[in-house]
Amino acid sequence: MPIANRRALSSPDNKMINVTASIPAASALERGHVDRNEEMTNNSDDNFDPDEIFEDIIETQTRETISDSDLDRLLGPLPRRNNHEHRSALEQEDFDDSRERRLHGSKGPGNMIVVCPRCVHPGFGIMGPHWFGPICCLGILTLATIYHAPRAYANVGPISAMICIIFYIAATIALTIVSCSDPGIVKRDACCLPTDISAARGWRYCDLCSLYQPPGAVHCQDCNVCIEGYDHHCPWMGTCIGKKNFTSFMVFNLTWLFYLFYVFGWVVCFGPIVGG
Numbered sequence: 001m002p003i004a005n006r007r008a009l010s011s012p013d014n015k016m017i018n019v020t021a022s023i024p025a026a027s028a029l030e031r032g033h034v035d036r037n038e039e040m041t042n043n044s045d046d047n048f049d050p051d052e053i054f055e056d057i058i059e060t061q062t063r064e065t066i067s068d069s070d071l072d073r074l075l076g077p078l079p080r081r082n083n084h085e086h087r088s089a090l091e092q093e094d095f096d097d098s099r100e101r102r103l104h105g106s107k108g109p110g111n112m113i114v115v116c117p118r119c120v121h122p123g124f125g126i127m128g129p130h131w132f133g134p135i136c137c138l139g140i141l142t143l144a145t146i147y148h149a150p151r152a153y154a155n156v157g158p159i160s161a162m163i164c165i166i167f168y169i170a171a172t173i174a175l176t177i178v179s180c181s182d183p184g185i186v187k188r189d190a191c192c193l194p195t196d197i198s199a200a201r202g203w204r205y206c207d208l209c210s211l212y213q214p215p216g217a218v219h220c221q222d223c224n225v226c227i228e229g230y231d232h233h234c235p236w237m238g239t240c241i242g243k244k245n246f247t248s249f250m251v252f253n254l255t256w257l258f259y260l261f262y263v264f265g266w267v268v269c270f271g272p273i274v275g276g
């Protein structure tokens with residue numbers, strides 16, 4: 001190769017010549033890429049389904065354009081809900097009507113039984129589902145009094161027999177109050193969730209009764225109602241022991257316990273010895 005040609009190749013202009021020479025190669029690569037895209041497009045045209053494309057377009061437009069106002073025009077405005085209600089207005093009205101009908105019939109709220117409809121609202125005249133429990137307790141007290149009162153009168157004296165009758169009457173009254181009074185049923189209209197955050201702590205929502213439970217309230221599966229101040233469900237009392245009948249429940253327990261100790265301690269054991 002001549003010296004002039006070597007200088008020309010080694011000159012700075014040679015870089016431009018090499019870059020220019022590489023352009024046809026890049027164009028060839030681009031043409032190959034375009035050809036592959038055309039092949040993919042042709043293959044996709046074979047599986048082209050205009051119905052699916054149309055459905056996708058309609059779904060996308062509906063998702064993007066639908067709003068609450070459109071739903072209100074189509075379905076009507078939704079009923080407003082209070083903070084402590086999770087039922088619509090119509091559902092709430094039907095539920096209250098059925099609840100009121102049950103309240104003034106033989107069946108009360110949940111599984112409770114209305115004994116005296118006129119006394120339900122003051123908190124008396126309603127029993128739990130296990131009504132046979134207090135009847136058994138009353139029968140035991142009655143049989144014990146029938147058996148021991150005459151013996152107390154004969155072996156100890158009339159005062160001892162009178163004390164037995166007083167214990168029997170007190171226990172019967174306490175039993176009636178416990179079993180036939182409202183144990184603390186949480187009512188929807190009288191139980192509103194506090195707006196203050198600190199005061200609302202401990203409140204829970206009951207899905208079965210559709211109301212908010214105050215702190216300490218529990219839904220009883222046997223009575224099927226929420227009981228405020230729930231302690232336990234007592235089948236002997238036939239109902240739940242809650243906030244409103246807990247005191248009378250304790251009075252009943254103390255009464256029949258003292259009655260038991262008095263009968264076996266005094267009437268049976270020490271009374272006849274002292275009186276004799």
